[in-house]
Amino acid sequence: MPFGNRDDWAATADQLLLAVRPYATPRRALINLPGSRPSRSGPRSDGLEGFARTFLLAALRVAGAGGHDPLGHLARYAEGLAAGTENPVPDRELTTEAPESWPLMADVRQTVVESASLALALRLTRPWLWDTLDERTRARAVDWLLPALGPSPVDNNWWLFGLTVAGFLQDAGIETDRARATIDRSLARVEEWHLGDGWYSDGPNRAFDHYNPWALHFYPVLHAHLAGDRDLLDRYGPRLHAQLEAHTRMFDANGAPMPYGRSLTYRFAAAAAPWLGALTGHTPLT
Known part of the structure; x- marks a missing residue:
């Protein structure tokens, strides 16, 4: 269609x-x-x-x-x-x-x-x-x-x-101190796994798979966008841009995502990174 x-x-x-x-x-x-x-x-x-x-x-x-x-x-x-x-x-x-x-x-x-x-x-x-x-x-x-x-x-x-x-919860004004601490702790943990050129390992064991674009980029970039946090978006946005430089190579000519690593059945998530790049302006794709 x-x-x-x-x-x-x-x-x-x-x-x-x-x-x-x-x-x-x-x-x-x-x-x-x-x-x-x-x-x-x-x-x-x-x-x-x-x-x-x-x-x-x-x-x-x-x-x-x-x-x-x-x-x-x-x-x-x-x-x-x-x-x-x-x-x-x-x-x-x-x-x-x-x-x-x-x-x-x-x-x-x-x-x-x-x-x-x-x-x-x-x-x-x-x-x-x-x-x-x-x-x-x-x-x-x-x-x-x-x-x-x-x-x-x-x-x-x-x-x-x-x-x-x-x-x-932070947006809604609920448990804001605890929410802020969770945000900081979570981002600090994921930061340890960023290895350059838009690539994260999914944990400390060099586990590379589809979760890189549709989780490890998706959640931090979308959080920064929704929070209006320019500092965070300036950090995570260029990483998403770098990931999308190579993202089209992860798809077959008919549009099917290449199977690699784990998470092979999540077809609905395959468009998450290009969509988020378009939403936030951090994309090399037309």
């Missing part, structure tokens, strides 16, 4: 978001997509992942339209946020008790990953979603997100999940 302009991309986003609606739970806190066995994190975590990843798409879709949301995407995710944080549970299984509650971050490590998508989506849509929520719902959501401000449980790009949660 040829894409001529933003309207084409927006229509595709809407189609994807409409397609997952039948798989949402009644209060929309979980999206249980069919066709696969539960992951090791359990079906409740998988349902949260379905919610969080599609919420990120909805947030980008609506924020890019300046809040215009004719299909009511954000209202559904606001309802799900309220239901998921109402009574978080420590178990991994779906049970008759609290059937739509999200798992606690201390119990299921995968929730740290999903917290970043949730926080970024809330940050992108704050005037149209977060600022309209009642105080009790916001307080419960903050309580659920706060554990992400601790040290990363995995010593790789996972440090950037705490950065992303902290960026939202």
Whole structure:
């Protein structure tokens, strides 16, 4: 399908978001997509992942339209946020008790990953979603997100999940000192892995893979952009530019991303770095 302009991309986003609606739970806190066995994190975590990843798409879709949301995407995710944080549970299984509650971050490590998508989506849509929520719902959501401000449980790009949660909380004026400390700690850890020419290793063990453009560049550059932090953008923006100098060589003539390293199935993320370069002006690409 040829894409001529933003309207084409927006229509595709809407189609994807409409397609997952039948798989949402009644209060929309979980999206249980069919066709696969539960992951090791359990079906409740998988349902949260379905919610969080599609919420990120909805947030980008609506924020890019300046809040215009004719299909009511954000209202559904606001309802799900309220239901998921109402009574978080420590178990991994779906049970008759609290059937739509999200798992606690201390119990299921995968929730740290999903917290970043949730926080970024809330940050992108704050005037149209977060600022309209009642105080009790916001307080419960903050309580659920706060554990992400601790040290990363995995010593790789996972440090950037705490950065992303902290960026939202700092913007919203919540736990700002703790959020600032998390931002500084996370960026300092990732800084140790930058090896020049726009390349990071994904951790201290020279692990080079697709996470370089779509995580290790994506989260710091987008955080700097959303925060309006010129110093950070002056640091990370040129690195993204350098990465994009060679980025087109990572794709086949038909547009398929070259398989290398880990993370071979994340096709949706392949456009993240070129898109971010275009958004922030740090790109050599036309």
